[in-house]
Amino acid sequence: VAAVRRDGTGADGPGWQVRVVPNKYPATVRPQESTPGKTPARGEPIELLQTVPATGAHEVIIESPRHIRSVTELSASELAEVFRMYAQRLDHHRRSGFYRYGLLFKNVGSAAGASMPHAHSQLIALTAVPAGVAEELAGSLEFHASTGRCVYCRMIELERSRCARVVAESKSLVAVCPFASRFPYETWLLPREHTSGYESVTRCQAGATASLMARVLRGMERLLDRPAYNYFIHTAPFDRHPLDHYHWHIELIPRLTKIAGFECGTGVYINPVAPETAARQLREVLADQ
Ligand SMILES: [Zn+2]
């Protein structure tokens, strides 16, 4: 459905650098294929068995024609094209008018849910804003209402003044291990300038995001011996930005601990590595490479 390719090469042939294809095993069905929902089968109790169709678009972004396992094996300009493609696909689904939210995510390693080793990411566009994102939006709206500030801008300001949880920064972004983070070595990348939608990043900002991500991932791969990980872009709902209270960011989570009974039962996470310790170790390994 989309590709970055060398000049003079045609669609669906060799010469591509980044390529986007529909997922062969989609979690969702396209709008024209889905049946109307909210009606249980005849004779079933509607108060218990409500359904909605799993309407959405599910795509795979193949990040290199070479058989590589990690995006850290890509050159800076190759990874920049990948991060531009993320924005381009999100923008495509926003413009289609079918969807309200698009989650761009990456699974690396079987502990992170990956079934394929070749470097790739996925995008699922949905007709509703998913609950986890809605909760973040509600929390940031509440913070904005009580302080008049974007919680992420405020967080960036605080972390940069304290440094204890800063992993790395560049001219336009900062990487931090967030305060009271859920997972060991959980790291967030945030643009320093307030922007709510990732799909509106410039070519230059997408390149800067790729470059900081590569740096952080290289550090993590070295420090944690190529861990399984997930990252995902949290961006504003398609129909609701620009927003003053929401700020796009990428959450990067190495999968070193299992979500167990306590986490499932409470939604509270036990993290054995303090973010201050994680950030210091990541800073040290980054300084050394
Ligand atoms: Zn902000």
Ligand SMILES: [Zn+2]
């Ligand atoms: Zn988030």
